[in-house]
Amino acid sequence: MNVMNASPRRKELTRLAAQLFVQEGFDRTTVRMLAQEMGIKSGSLFHHFKDKQEILAAVIEEGTQNALMIARKALDECAAEPEVRLRAMVRAHLETLLTDRNAHVVALFEWRRLDPAASAHLSHLRDAYEALWVDVIDDALEAGLIHGDRFLVSRFVLGALNWTVRWYDPNGPRSPDDLADELVAMIMPTSA
Amino acid sequence: MNVMNASPRRKELTRLAAQLFVQEGFDRTTVRMLAQEMGIKSGSLFHHFKDKQEILAAVIEEGTQNALMIARKALDECAAEPEVRLRAMVRAHLETLLTDRNAHVVALFEWRRLDPAASAHLSHLRDAYEALWVDVIDDALEAGLIHGDRFLVSRFVLGALNWTVRWYDPNGPRSPDDLADELVAMIMPTSA
DNA sequence: CATTTACACTAGCGCTTGCTTGGTTACTCT
DNA sequence: AGAGTAACCAAGCAAGCGCTAGTGTAAATG
Numbered sequence: 033m034n035v036m037n038a039s040p041r042r043k044e045l046t047r048l049a050a051q052l053f054v055q056e057g058f059d060r061t062t063v064r065m066l067a068q069e070m071g072i073k074s075g076s077l078f079h080h081f082k083d084k085q086e087i088l089a090a091v092i093e094e095g096t097q098n099a100l101m102i103a104r105k106a107l108d109e110c111a112a113e114p115e116v117r118l119r120a121m122v123r124a125h126l127e128t129l130l131t132d133r134n135a136h137v138v139a140l141f142e143w144r145r146l147d148p149a150a151s152a153h154l155s156h157l158r159d160a161y162e163a164l165w166v167d168v169i170d171d172a173l174e175a176g177l178i179h180g181d182r183f184l185v186s187r188f189v190l191g192a193l194n195w196t197v198r199w200y201d202p203n204g205p206r207s208p209d210d211l212a213d214e215l216v217a218m219i220m221p222t223s224a
Numbered sequence: 225m226n227v228m229n230a231s232p233r234r235k236e237l238t239r240l241a242a243q244l245f246v247q248e249g250f251d252r253t254t255v256r257m258l259a260q261e262m263g264i265k266s267g268s269l270f271h272h273f274k275d276k277q278e279i280l281a282a283v284i285e286e287g288t289q290n291a292l293m294i295a296r297k298a299l300d301e302c303a304a305e306p307e308v309r310l311r312a313m314v315r316a317h318l319e320t321l322l323t324d325r326n327a328h329v330v331a332l333f334e335w336r337r338l339d340p341a342a343s344a345h346l347s348h349l350r351d352a353y354e355a356l357w358v359d360v361i362d363d364a365l366e367a368g369l370i371h372g373d374r375f376l377v378s379r380f381v382l383g384a385l386n387w388t389v390r391w392y393d394p395n396g397p398r399s400p401d402d403l404a405d406e407l408v409a410m411i412m413p414t415s416a
Numbered sequence: 417c418a419t420t421t422a423c424a425c426t427a428g429c430g431c432t433t434g435c436t437t438g439g440t441t442a443c444t445c446t
Numbered sequence: 447a448g449a450g451t452a453a454c455c456a457a458g459c460a461a462g463c464g465c466t467a468g469t470g471t472a473a474a475t476g
Contacts (some may be wrong), residue, residue, distance in 0.1 A: 041453085057336070059251035063434060075436080076454045084434065141333065144249070184398075184406045187391055188384040195383025206376075214376045221413035233423090255464060267466080268424050276464065 042080050042090070045070050050091045050134035058088055058142040088142060089150040095135025096157045099128040103164050114168075114175040119216050121168045125193050126208040130200060137197050165190065178219050189219065234272050234282070237262050242283045242326035250280055250334045280334060281342040287327025288349045291320040295356050306360075306367040311408050313360045317385050318400040322392060329389050357382065370411055381411065 048069050052061045063084055067074040081087045106124035110116050129136050146154065169186045172178050178185060192215060200211070240261050244253045255276055259266040273279045298316035302308050321328050338346065361378045364370050370377060384407060392403070 039452095057251065059249060062432080064432090072453085073455055074434085075456075078435065079453060178410070180406055180410050184403065185410060187387070188407055188410060191384040191387025191390075192380040193383070195379070195387060198383075199379055211376065214372055215380055218370070218372050218377060218380060218411055231422095254462080256462090264423085265425060266464090267426075270465070271423060 039080075043094075045080055046087070046090045046094055047134075049087045050095070050138055053088070053091060053138045053142060054134045058138070058145045085145075085147050085150065088138070088145060089154065091135055092139045092143065092146070092154055093157070095128075095132055095139045096154060096161065098132050099125075099136070100157060100161050100164075102128050103161065107164065107168075114171040115177055115220075117168050118172045118177065119212065121165065122189075122193065122216055123209055123212040125190075126196065126212050129193065129197060130202060130208050133197060140194055140197065178221075185219075189215070231272075235286075237272055238279070238282045238286055239326075241279045242287070242330055245280070245283060245330045245334060246326045250330070250337045277337075277339050277342065280330070280337060281346065283327055284331045284335065284338070284346055285349070287320075287324055287331045288346060288353065290324050291317075291328070292349060292353050292356075294320050295353065299356065299360075306363040307369055307412075309360050310364045310369065311404065313357065314381075314385065314408055315401055315404040317382075318388065318404050321385065321389060322394060322400050325389060332386055332389065370413075377411075381407070 049061075049066055052066060052069055055061075056065070063077055064074045066087065067077045070077070081090070103121065103124045106120045107117060110120040143151070165186055166182075169178075169182055169189070173180075173182055173185070196211060200206075200208075241253075241258055244258060244261055247253075248257070255269055256266045258279065259269045262269070273282070295313065295316045298312045299309060302312045335343070357378055358374075361370075361374055361381070365372075365374055365377070388403060392398075392400075
């Protein structure tokens, strides 16, 4: 069995699994469904993954790693003004969320299905990502761009953003960047 | 079997089911677990509910009915100023969400598990509730309290509110009304 | 008093689940 | 050519699943 390696085959399988997990939910997705989607038999699945849990962990890890990378890159590449950074962070969040959508929907809504070990490991990744947000929000508050309780503001903003996966239509007229601008405008009094 | 009645026993069972559905998720909650929580054997469960699906539908219906009632009452009882109504609606939403929490978490995160018939029936209830929101948001926009795309604004606000069930701690220092005020302040430029 | 109704029980059927076992194929590297 | 390995398959096990059938019993109803 392929322990913890990142073979291209395994990556592709992870992508397919993410799609099925979104479509059906983790619990309703059987190993037989996963195998069929991958074009193999259910027994062969366990050559690539130790068990079903590990597939879930792989999907979530993949998505969270990506989010972290994109957000860091976006922040590195932009100016130091709090407003620019805030907008960049919102854009980066939506970009990841809506392009790598399957993995993120799984991360958001199936996190509880992780066993404690995997959850502990992945929590660090998620914390690292949220730390970026805390920084950006704090700077924006200090600069007077937005106001309010830092904890509540960041929760509200992340909630509004994460919820987009429930209604956003990528074939509709609005781009992810449109959403980002609209949200920033909504919470920034100076935009009037 | 007790078809569609609303006996007090059934109401209590629905409440217990909601709790278990939140704890374990609908799919992982077995009829045997439900029965044990209710103090009966699994076979007896089907005297009260036609099948497992009907329990889910009962939980969601119960929660949505409550939300609709509370919101209507709140709007009826408050003044006509758009700002007052917006604040009242946000408060009502959070109040329902966080007191009748189990039912709403199920409604928000297990809706997809409903079979088409139940989903169609309950969609009307949810649409009635969302219509209240559309009204309030439209009035607030027209009065210049907030600005932006009416569709996006309402989605963002509802997203921020609904996401609270993922982090809000009822034993913490903040009351639901605190959250409501903070959110309204966040999106209303005039509050500075 | 006889009958119905509400609610619970026992027992288990038929099926699906995640996962294992033991073996085969195809390809690479020496 | 021979060894090693990654990828797969057929077959099936043990456990758990939703749900049904048939029965018992105490309270309400005629």
